[in-house]
Amino acid sequence: MNFANLSFDFGVGITLHTYLVLSAALFCIGLVAVLARRNAILVLVGIELMLSAANINFIAFWRFGAHPEEMVGVLFALFSIAVAAGEAAVGLALIILVYRHYKTINPSQFRSLNG
Amino acid sequence: MNSPLFFLSYFVLSALVLVTAMAAVSFRNLVHCGLSLAFAFLALGAFYILLGAEFLGFVQILVYVGAVAVLIMFVILLAKPGVEERRWGWRDLVGRFAGVGVSLAVFLALLISVFRSPSLAVKAPEAPVFSIAVLGEKLVTEYVLPLQATGLLLTVAVLAAVIFASQEVTKK
Amino acid sequence: MLEDKSIYPDLREGRRVVRPGGKREAKPLNFPARRPWLTLGLAGAAGVFGALVGVAVLLFLMEWLKPGFLGEGCFLYAALADLDRAPAILLNGFLAYIASFVPVPPILLGILSALIVIGVLIGVFLSLFALTSVVERKVLARIQNRYGPNRVGPCGLLQPVADGVKMLVKEDIVPAGADRVVHFFAPVVMLVPALLVLAILPYGPGLVPMELSVGILFFFAMGATTEVAVFMAGWGSTNKYSLLGAMRAIAQMISYELPLIVSAVAVVMLAGSLSPEKIVETQAGYWAGIVPAWFVFTPWGFAGFLLFFIAAQAESNRSPFDLPEGESELVAGHLTEYSGFKYATFFIAEYVGLFAISGLAVTLFLGGWYAPSPLLAFIPGYIWFFVKLYSLVLLAIWIRGTVPRVRIDQLMEFAWKFLIPMSFVVVVAAAVWHYSGGGFLGWVVCTPLLLVPYLLFGSAFAKKFAPSGRVYRYSQG
Numbered sequence: 001m002n003f004a005n006l007s008f009d010f011g012v013g014i015t016l017h018t019y020l021v022l023s024a025a026l027f028c029i030g031l032v033a034v035l036a037r038r039n040a041i042l043v044l045v046g047i048e049l050m051l052s053a054a055n056i057n058f059i060a061f062w063r064f065g066a067h068p069e070e071m072v073g074v075l076f077a078l079f080s081i082a083v084a085a086g087e088a089a090v091g092l093a094l095i096i097l098v099y100r101h102y103k104t105i106n107p108s109q110f111r112s113l114n115g
Numbered sequence: 116m117n118s119p120l121f122f123l124s125y126f127v128l129s130a131l132v133l134v135t136a137m138a139a140v141s142f143r144n145l146v147h148c149g150l151s152l153a154f155a156f157l158a159l160g161a162f163y164i165l166l167g168a169e170f171l172g173f174v175q176i177l178v179y180v181g182a183v184a185v186l187i188m189f190v191i192l193l194a195k196p197g198v199e200e201r202r203w204g205w206r207d208l209v210g211r212f213a214g215v216g217v218s219l220a221v222f223l224a225l226l227i228s229v230f231r232s233p234s235l236a237v238k239a240p241e242a243p244v245f246s247i248a249v250l251g252e253k254l255v256t257e258y259v260l261p262l263q264a265t266g267l268l269l270t271v272a273v274l275a276a277v278i279f280a281s282q283e284v285t286k287k
Numbered sequence: 288m289l290e291d292k293s294i295y296p297d298l299r300e301g302r303r304v305v306r307p308g309g310k311r312e313a314k315p316l317n318f319p320a321r322r323p324w325l326t327l328g329l330a331g332a333a334g335v336f337g338a339l340v341g342v343a344v345l346l347f348l349m350e351w352l353k354p355g356f357l358g359e360g361c362f363l364y365a366a367l368a369d370l371d372r373a374p375a376i377l378l379n380g381f382l383a384y385i386a387s388f389v390p391v392p393p394i395l396l397g398i399l400s401a402l403i404v405i406g407v408l409i410g411v412f413l414s415l416f417a418l419t420s421v422v423e424r425k426v427l428a429r430i431q432n433r434y435g436p437n438r439v440g441p442c443g444l445l446q447p448v449a450d451g452v453k454m455l456v457k458e459d460i461v462p463a464g465a466d467r468v469v470h471f472f473a474p475v476v477m478l479v480p481a482l483l484v485l486a487i488l489p490y491g492p493g494l495v496p497m498e499l500s501v502g503i504l505f506f507f508a509m510g511a512t513t514e515v516a517v518f519m520a521g522w523g524s525t526n527k528y529s530l531l532g533a534m535r536a537i538a539q540m541i542s543y544e545l546p547l548i549v550s551a552v553a554v555v556m557l558a559g560s561l562s563p564e565k566i567v568e569t570q571a572g573y574w575a576g577i578v579p580a581w582f583v584f585t586p587w588g589f590a591g592f593l594l595f596f597i598a599a600q601a602e603s604n605r606s607p608f609d610l611p612e613g614e615s616e617l618v619a620g621h622l623t624e625y626s627g628f629k630y631a632t633f634f635i636a637e638y639v640g641l642f643a644i645s646g647l648a649v650t651l652f653l654g655g656w657y658a659p660s661p662l663l664a665f666i667p668g669y670i671w672f673f674v675k676l677y678s679l680v681l682l683a684i685w686i687r688g689t690v691p692r693v694r695i696d697q698l699m700e701f702a703w704k705f706l707i708p709m710s711f712v713v714v715v716a717a718a719v720w721h722y723s724g725g726g727f728l729g730w731v732v733c734t735p736l737l738l739v740p741y742l743l744f745g746s747a748f749a750k751k752f753a754p755s756g757r758v759y760r761y762s763q764g
Contacts, residue, residue, distance in 0.1 A: 014125060016235045019166075022129050024225035026136055028218045033140035035214025038207060041191060042140060045152055048183065049136055052159050055175075059166050064237055071250055074168055075258055078250075081171075081178055082265045086272035088183045092190040093279035099194045120394070146522055150469065153515045160508070170501050170561075173508040181511025181544070185537055188518055192534070247501065247561060 019060035027053035040098065040105040044091045051084045124165060131158040145191045153184035170247055326441040370667045372493050378403060404496050408485050415677075416638045417447035423684045430688035457627035462524060465624065469523030474625070474632035477516035480509035481636040481643065488646040489564045491656045491668035502563040503555060506647055507548055510602065513640070514540050517611075517621055520633075524624035532620025535695065536604065536611035542699060543601035543608075546706035550591040550598070553710075553717035554582055554651045563647075567655030576661065581654035585725070586733040587716035590741070592652040594710050596679070599644040601702070604637060606687040610695055645679035646672070653679075697752055705748050712740045 026049055033046025055077045062073025099105050135155035142148045156179035163172035229235060254262050369376060382400055385391065391399075421436060421443060428435030436443035461470055487502035489495045499505055514537050521533020558566040572580045582588030601608035612620035622633055649655060653675050656668030693701070716733045723729045 014122075016237055017229055018125075018129075020229045020235065021226060022132070024222055024229065025133055027225070028222040029133070029136045029140055031218040031221060032215055035217055036211040037140065038210075039145065041145060041187065041194070042148060045139055045148060045187065048152070048179075049139070049155070052156070052179075056159070056162070059163055059168050059171065062168070063166050069249070071253055074171055074245075074250065075253060077163075077168070077171055078174065078254075079261055079265055081174060083268060085178050085183055086269045088186060089276045090272050090279075092186055093276040095190060096193060097279050105194055146466075147469075150515070150519065153512075157512065169499070170504065173501055173504040176508040177504070177511050181508070181514055182541070185514050185518065185541070188522075189534070189537070192522070192530070245500075248559075 016060060016064045019056060019064075023053040023056040023060070026050075026056065038106045040095050040107050041092075043107060044088065044095070047091075048084060048088065051080060055080055121165075128158055128162050128165060132162060146188065149184060149188040149191050152187065153180050156180050156184055167245055169245060170250065327444075330441060371491060373667065374407075374491070374669065375493050408496060409482065412482075412485060412639055412642055413635070415642060415673075416635055417451075419638055419642075419680060420450065420634075421446045422681075423687075426681070426684050427688045430685075451631070454631040455628060459627040459629060460624070462526065462624050464525040466523045466525065469519045470624070471523075471629075473516050473520035473523055474629045474636070476519060477513060478632050478636040478639075480512045480516075481639040484509045484643045485639070485646075487563055488643065489567050489650060489655055490672050494656075494669060495564050498564065499562065501561045503551060503561045503566075503647075503651075506643075507544070507551075510640075510644075511544065513636075520625070521621040524621070526624050528618045528623045529621050532611045532617045532623070535617075536621060539601055539604075539608065539611060539698060539702075542702035543598045543706070546594050546702065546710040547598040547602060549707070549710035550594045550713055551647075551651055553587060553591050553714045556714065557582070557717055557721055563650045563655075567650055567657070570654040571657060573661055579654055579657060579659055581652065581657070583652040583654075585720060586730060586737055587713050587720050588652055590709070590716070590737050591713045592648065594706055594713060595648055595652065596682075598702075598706060599648060600683060600686065601698075603641040603644055605641065605683055607690040607692050608698060610692060610698060641680065641683065642676060645676050645683070648679055649675040700751070701748070705744050708744055709741065712737060 030046040030049030030053065033042050033049065037043065037046070058073040058077040058080065060073075062068055062071070062077075065073065095105055132155060135151050135158055138151035139148050139155055142151065157176060160172040160176035160179070163169075163175055378400060381403075382396055385399075386396060424446070425435035425443065436446040439445040439449045461467060484506050486497040487495070487499050487505055517533050517536045517540070521529045521531075521536070524530075554566060555561055558569045560566060560569075570579075570581045574580055574584075578584055583592045600606075604611060611617070612622060617623075622630060625633060649672060656672045658664040658666060658668075658671055716736050719736060720729045720733050723732050
């Protein structure tokens with residue numbers, strides 16, 4: 001009855017390079033959001049995407065590394081997910097706070113220091 | 116595994132990740148950005164599963180799609196920025212082109228450095244058995260300190276978020 | 288909880304129709320109403336007879352297709368000999384039978400097998416949905432001293448067909464200001480995870496459609512994605528009620544996911560596995576030969592089951608936690624702007640979600656496919672599984688009929704100040720139970736460990752929300 005016998009294995013033609021290129025592309029998409037968008041929420045989105053690119057790297061190196069049974073890459077990615085979730089919560093709370101104060105979330109408008 | 120199914124799912128999933136991520140940073144309507152981000156995280160979770168880390172893939176979906184993306188959409192609604200205004204000053208335009216240019220430069224640099232290191236052109240070893248038991252054991256023995264630190268960090272983050280968000284109430 | 292939109296035919300029940308020509312009263316329709324059980328029995332007998340005829344025809348066809356096939360080693364005999372695993376044997380035998388005279392590559396055979404399993408799962412759960420939609424209305428009607436639907440078919444059993452036709456031919460309205468793409472995809476995104484989670488439930492020994500070592504996590508991950516669908520429905524409609532309803536629904540789902548997951552963690556901890564099949568297998572056997580060794584019959588398991596069941600009601604938007612769709616405040620919440628087939632899709636997703644989460648409760652706490660007594664173990668496991676699942680669904684209907692809807696502040700405080708702390712206490716109690724070795728010592732230690740926090744949290748909670756004396760400003764002078 002178990003029809004899901006697509007064991008999650010590795011393709012012969014796929015090397016570590018392909019994963020690194022994918023993660024580099026994802027990282028740069030995140031970087032575009034951080035540098036080019038005029039919106040604090042999208043900056044946060046970009047940071048999340050960059051962290052995800054780092055996670056792809058952790059897992060790809062774990063999978064292709066010499067000692068996958070040590071699980072170091074997976075553990076790193078697990079901690080990174082947890083920390084990213086906390087970062088998102090605090091970052092979004094900060095954005096709400098900034099919005100209440102400046103009535104905008106365009107980061108280039110946060111100029112005055114006087115409260 | 117040299118199965119065509121694997122290749123197919125690999126290319127479909129990577130295309131999905133890149134397209135949804137690009138959509139997430141380029142829509143003008145912020146809610147569309149948030150929704151695309153949710154789907155990008157979903158595709159990323161599937162990608163981890165394809166890489167053999169099933170546990171991590173489902174954790175990714177649970178945390179990112181169920182919590183982070185939804186939180187971002189909540190904030191989008193609360194902060195009501197809606198659609199980004201079309202008006203662009205020259206400063207904004209320069210900023211945008213500079214940003215895209217810098218990102219492309221970084222991408223090219225990464226690409227060159229990846230392809231110039233031949234030691235990376237390795238095939239994966241036999242599929243390791245992803246054991247959650249081993250993962251759990253390592254978490255509470257070898258990595259117990261990072262685990263506790265993460266717990267502390269999350270607690271502080273929750274408290275900070277609550278205090279930030281409730282400031283308006285306490286002022287009154 | 289979705290609103291029962293087709294309630295009006297019930298109101299006509301019992302009214303005598305006077306024909307315009309004369310004074311003679313029309314005879315009430317008495318065939319189904321007077322002898323419902325006779326009708327049902329006849330229909331059942333006809334169904335069994337039809338199934339037997341069908342099997343006979345199938346056997347004949349097989350014999351005719353391949354002479355000598357129905358020999359001693361035929362899979363049909365094997366299926367009859369081992370009723371517990373009959374569905375798997377039938378499926379594998381059927382595939383082997385096809386492969387024996389059509390050269391099919393194994394990957395196509397795998398896809399065919401998957402398609403058959405998917406078809407059977409969707410068929411079973413959609414018919415269960417159709418049955419529940421009429422059973423729920425009838426049970427609620429009995430609780431409220433009404434008849435319920437009894438016009439379409441014997442005892443109103445064909446009501447789902449009428450409802451389905453009605454839903455399909457209704458106009459599909461999209462609000463002018465709606466975000467058309469998001470509005471269109473919300474029901475799809477809602478239904479897909481609800482159907483996906485059915486794949487990991489263990490319906491019987493060896494009857495797991497998708498053996499996943501992290502099945503429980505898969506279930507919760509898919510449950511989390513429905514939040515996105517609710518958001519899409521609420522935001523895409525561009526309606527204040529929809530948006531408010533969606534915000535409430537998401538806040539509620541996030542809050543009640545925590546006790547749901549944490550009480551499941553207690554089970555995962557003691558079973559030592561995230562695989563649903565392994566969790567059921569650890570609940571095999573009977574204590575003293577009488578009491579089944581299910582987790583619900585341990586102190587922590589009982590408390591965990593109650594927490595899980597309450598949180599499951601909130602997760603699937605059932606009464607008394609159905610305020611995202613509370614009609615008195617929000618029309619129909621995020622479903623306000625949906626009609627026709629899209630509304631039906633939400634309806635199906637909600638009920639399939641209820642079945643799935645009840646199935647998970649059965650897997651985690653009620654011993655999955657195991658019989659409640661060794662004397663009844665001859666009944667196949669999948670029947671036990673569905674009996675347990677459906678009794679939980681009936682319990683949910685009973686709760687819907689008796690408990691009034693809670694207020695939004697009560698809802699949130701109940702989750703954060705009662706359910707979540709209690710579920711952590713359950714995890715601690717499970718650990719204590721494990722290290723005390725279970726048995727009498729475990730009961731002695733765990734019971735106070737659970738009862739004292741329950742009384743503390745419960746009394747604090749009850750004090751806050753107890754109804755105070757009502758003051759009538761104008762009538763009491």
